[in-house]
Amino acid sequence: MIRLSGVAKSFGGHQAVHDLDLELARGSILALLGPSGCGKTTTLRLLAGFESPNAGEIEIAGRTVARGAPRATNTPPEKRRVGMVFQDYALFAHLTVAQNVAYGLKGISRGKKRYARIAEVLSLAHLEGLEDRMPHELSGGQQQRVALARALAPEPAVVLLDEPFSNLDAALRVEVRSEMREILTAARATAIFVTHDQAEALSFADEVAVMFEGSVVQVAPPEDLYHRPATRGVAEFVGEANFVPGTAEDGRLRCALGDVPACGECAGAVEAMLRPEALHLRSLRDEQEIEAGVGATVLAREFYGHDQLLKLRLDSGPVLCSRLGGGPGFKPGERVAVEVQGQALVFPRP
Amino acid sequence: MIAAGRKHHSGASARSPRPPAAVWAPALLVAAAMTLPLFYLVLRSLENGLGELLEVMLREKTLGVLARSVVLAAVVTAASVAIAVPLAWLTARTDLPGRRVWAVLAALPLVIPSYVGGFVLVSMFGPRGLLQDALAPLGVERLPEIYGLPGAALALTLFSYPYVLLTVKGALRGMDPALEEASRSLGSGGPSTFFRVTLPQLRPAIVAGALLVALYSLSDFGAVSLLQFDSFSREIYTQYRSAFDRTPAAILGLMLVALTGAILALEARTRGRARYHRSSAGSVRPRGGATVTLGRWRWPAFFFCGSVVLLALVVPVGVLVFWLARGLASGEPLRLLWGAAFNSVYVSVLAAVVAALAALPVAILAVRFPGWVAGFIERLSYLGYALPGIVLALSLVFFGANYAPGLYGTLALLVFAYAVHFLPQTVGATRAALLQVSPSMEEAARGLGRGPTRVIATVTAPLASSGIIAGSALVFLTTMKELPATLLLAPLGFDTLATSIWTATSEAFFARAAAPALLLVLFSALPMYLLVVRERAQ
Numbered sequence: 001m002i003r004l005s006g007v008a009k010s011f012g013g014h015q016a017v018h019d020l021d022l023e024l025a026r027g028s029i030l031a032l033l034g035p036s037g038c039g040k041t042t043t044l045r046l047l048a049g050f051e052s053p054n055a056g057e058i059e060i061a062g063r064t065v066a067r068g069a070p071r072a073t074n075t076p077p078e079k080r081r082v083g084m085v086f087q088d089y090a091l092f093a094h095l096t097v098a099q100n101v102a103y104g105l106k107g108i109s110r111g112k113k114r115y116a117r118i119a120e121v122l123s124l125a126h127l128e129g130l131e132d133r134m135p136h137e138l139s140g141g142q143q144q145r146v147a148l149a150r151a152l153a154p155e156p157a158v159v160l161l162d163e164p165f166s167n168l169d170a171a172l173r174v175e176v177r178s179e180m181r182e183i184l185t186a187a188r189a190t191a192i193f194v195t196h197d198q199a200e201a202l203s204f205a206d207e208v209a210v211m212f213e214g215s216v217v218q219v220a221p222p223e224d225l226y227h228r229p230a231t232r233g234v235a236e237f238v239g240e241a242n243f244v245p246g247t248a249e250d251g252r253l254r255c256a257l258g259d260v261p262a263c264g265e266c267a268g269a270v271e272a273m274l275r276p277e278a279l280h281l282r283s284l285r286d287e288q289e290i291e292a293g294v295g296a297t298v299l300a301r302e303f304y305g306h307d308q309l310l311k312l313r314l315d316s317g318p319v320l321c322s323r324l325g326g327g328p329g330f331k332p333g334e335r336v337a338v339e340v341q342g343q344a345l346v347f348p349r350p
Numbered sequence: 351m352i353a354a355g356r357k358h359h360s361g362a363s364a365r366s367p368r369p370p371a372a373v374w375a376p377a378l379l380v381a382a383a384m385t386l387p388l389f390y391l392v393l394r395s396l397e398n399g400l401g402e403l404l405e406v407m408l409r410e411k412t413l414g415v416l417a418r419s420v421v422l423a424a425v426v427t428a429a430s431v432a433i434a435v436p437l438a439w440l441t442a443r444t445d446l447p448g449r450r451v452w453a454v455l456a457a458l459p460l461v462i463p464s465y466v467g468g469f470v471l472v473s474m475f476g477p478r479g480l481l482q483d484a485l486a487p488l489g490v491e492r493l494p495e496i497y498g499l500p501g502a503a504l505a506l507t508l509f510s511y512p513y514v515l516l517t518v519k520g521a522l523r524g525m526d527p528a529l530e531e532a533s534r535s536l537g538s539g540g541p542s543t544f545f546r547v548t549l550p551q552l553r554p555a556i557v558a559g560a561l562l563v564a565l566y567s568l569s570d571f572g573a574v575s576l577l578q579f580d581s582f583s584r585e586i587y588t589q590y591r592s593a594f595d596r597t598p599a600a601i602l603g604l605m606l607v608a609l610t611g612a613i614l615a616l617e618a619r620t621r622g623r624a625r626y627h628r629s630s631a632g633s634v635r636p637r638g639g640a641t642v643t644l645g646r647w648r649w650p651a652f653f654f655c656g657s658v659v660l661l662a663l664v665v666p667v668g669v670l671v672f673w674l675a676r677g678l679a680s681g682e683p684l685r686l687l688w689g690a691a692f693n694s695v696y697v698s699v700l701a702a703v704v705a706a707l708a709a710l711p712v713a714i715l716a717v718r719f720p721g722w723v724a725g726f727i728e729r730l731s732y733l734g735y736a737l738p739g740i741v742l743a744l745s746l747v748f749f750g751a752n753y754a755p756g757l758y759g760t761l762a763l764l765v766f767a768y769a770v771h772f773l774p775q776t777v778g779a780t781r782a783a784l785l786q787v788s789p790s791m792e793e794a795a796r797g798l799g800r801g802p803t804r805v806i807a808t809v810t811a812p813l814a815s816s817g818i819i820a821g822s823a824l825v826f827l828t829t830m831k832e833l834p835a836t837l838l839l840a841p842l843g844f845d846t847l848a849t850s851i852w853t854a855t856s857e858a859f860f861a862r863a864a865a866p867a868l869l870l871v872l873f874s875a876l877p878m879y880l881l882v883v884r885e886r887a888q
Contacts, residue, residue, distance in 0.1 A: 048535055050531055078535070078543075090529045090532040104538075
């Protein structure tokens with residue numbers, strides 16, 4: 001179990017992290033998601049022990065490792081049982097793959113047990129046969145796996161990964177991502193990783209914590225985060241979102257898209273969020289055809305293969321996005337009827 | 351014309367692979383000039399047959415010289431590493447009191463030429479020296495001997511350890527902080543991380559610095575001569591001065607060149623499999639790692655830095671100022687000084703211009719027309735580094751006396767010696783500058799109707815001018831300090847600052863040596879200052 005409560009850290013006058021609360025159960029993977037400069041890397045470094053908090057408490061596996069003033073304590077990184085995977089891997093250039101992995105096995109004396117652990121971790125990370133290579137003789141993906149194997153070898157209470165995929169090119173990234181996920185699951189490791197890529201966070205993690213301006217705004221499993229974002233900011237940052245003004249009452253929303261089922265805590269004048277895939281389109285040849293939905297004109301189309309994104313202007317004025325499957329699409333200028341499938345999520349109007 | 355596989359900015363050009371005559375002809379000439387001294391040295395060594403070569407080499411006296419040279423180089427290198435590595439780490443990574451000040455001061459002894467350092471030690475600790483004078487009223491008749499290995503090793507260590515300091519500090523700065531953090535989070539504490547990760551990462555830098563120090567102590571002439579330690583440089587000079595037959599001097603010179611080559615080869619072999627470089631990730635963290643808290647070691651560390659700086663910088667400058675004041679008080683004329691200063695500047699400017707002009711064709715060939723010929727010529731241009739000044743001068747003396755009596759004893763031969771000796775500096779700087787000039791600019795000029803030679807004159811050279819100027823400035827300053835070649839090759843009655851210091855010190859006229867020595871130190875401090883300023887700016 002990992003717990004941060006009321007943690008704050010500032011550098012000079014700048015508050016990097018404040019009032020940070022976070023909890024993570026054993027064996028699960030948490031993504032710290034946020035735009036650059038939101039304090040996510042600082043949070044990771046506070047956990048690892050490379051920074052000490054000004055306030056609050058950090059607990060790893062039932063042990064308080066850091067506490068801010070008063071009664072400040074700070075366990076040094078080497079005594080925390082955290083494994084860190086760095087953005088640029090930080091493999092020791094003077095050691096072989098096997099020596100890198102063995103580096104943290106200090107408690108286990110030389111002999112069979114040590115070799116068994118090295119072999120076990122190497123096979124877990126699919127690195128058999130590369131034991132005697134030097135780091136510069138490996139590909140990017142292999143270096144990544146060595147970094148992970150090295151962090152896992154001493155069986156840490158938690159593995160911390162700092163932007164683990166940012167150094168790989170896009171083609172390799174998806175492949176390495178699922179490999180890493182497999183390795184972490186096989187090792188039954190508790191892991192926290194930092195990313196600014198929402199797709200990466202949603203696909204990789206069991207829980208996602210969204211951070212804005214130094215504190216956590218929402219922690220939720222990926223589906224909940226996508227479908228029930230806590231604030232408009234989260235909704236905008238995670239996935240694409242349409243916003244329309246309207247009035248909400250008794251689970252219904254009245255807006256430019258007509259009368260739509262709604263969920264959310266507020267009533268009256270609201271801002272409603274609809275994901276692009278909730279807007280369904282039908283071709284309109286005859287204006288009299290509108291039975292359900294409202295009329296709109298297609299403005300532009302971006303085709304991605306597996307799906308496509310259409311920009312529309314409703315007859316009443318607002319411009320919205322709709323995501324459709326990869327089938328035959330609509331051309332710019334074409335008239336369509338827009339119908340909402342599913343619920344709108346309402347937020348208080350700012 | 352566009353060729354496939356052209357690399358942008360690499361300098362590999364798409365033009366016809368044949369360089370214009372305006373480039374290859376002078377480059378060949380320079381290459382020939384570079385090989386002349388070594389070629390002639392070999393020739394002269396074999397003049398009396400292979401039998402004498404072997405006989406001289408295996409003489410007990412020669413073997414003694416060889417042993418002494420090796421011991422001196424080993425002691426100075428080991429001592430420099432022992433001083434410089436802790437200094438580098440303390441000034442780069444800890445909360446040492448006054449860290450920034452120490453960082454600058456600890457590098458400064460580099461500006462003191464070895465013979466000035468030797469002069470300071472002799473005039474301070476030698477017979478008739480300052481310490482002796484001060485202690486005489488107390489009844490101290492004799493001081494421990496400064497001459498020989500202890501003095502020579504001390505002088506060379508004090509004024510060459512900054513080579514190791516600077517390379518190691520550069521490596522510490524460039525090191526990825528994540529490496530040490532990774533080690534910490536894998537359970538290694540501070541000291542354990544230092545020995546298991548930091549020090550191995552620094553190894554290439556330590557070796558590079560140690561190599562510079564070892565080569566410096568082998569080739570040094572001033573300090574070993576003033577402190578009367580019979581290593582190769584001094585023995586060659588003695589042989590040259592006193593013996594009727596000068597072949598043994600040539601043979602000793604050849605041995606010294608071979609020793610230099612052997613050390614270079616040894617260094618190349620010790621490079622391991624590991625490759626060290628900073629990964630190019632867009633890390634946002636500050637470079638160079640965390641600051642280490644020294645705790646109760648703060649003041650011992652402070653004392654250590656203080657002692658090094660005191661011995662290597664404060665004492666030498668203080669002694670120079672003392673002798674200057676004493677000399678002025680007793681009416682020492684400064685007139686001689688201005689003449690020597692003028693000569694130094696004059697000959698150094700000539701050397702800088704010649705070296706810059708000679709470097710241009712070599713560098714253009716190496717950067718724009720790469721291939722084995724260009725590579726070979728470029729490597730030849732680095733021969734100047736492998737030839738210690740005394741050996742180079744000796745070889746040119748022989749050459750001048752036997753084949754070019756008209757040149758012997760002229761300024762031209764002296765400038766030629768300087769140019770050969772310091773050409774690597776201008777070639778290196780010009781090469782780096784040319785690599786910054788995109789070949790497409792030259793191609794644009796070609797497309798606008800200029801011939802290859804005109805392009806070099808109107809586009810390439812002006813664009814690379816800052817590098818060329820930097821290289822020649824370096825040659826100017828190193829020429830100012832050069833001693834052995836000047837001593838052997840300067841025309842009769844042509845005194846420079848370096849030779850004035852040498853003459854005055856050899857005759858124990860310490861006060862007379864002080865003014866030129868201080869002037870030289872000031873001159874040498876200039877590039878050091880620029881280096882520090884540039885470092886700050888980064």
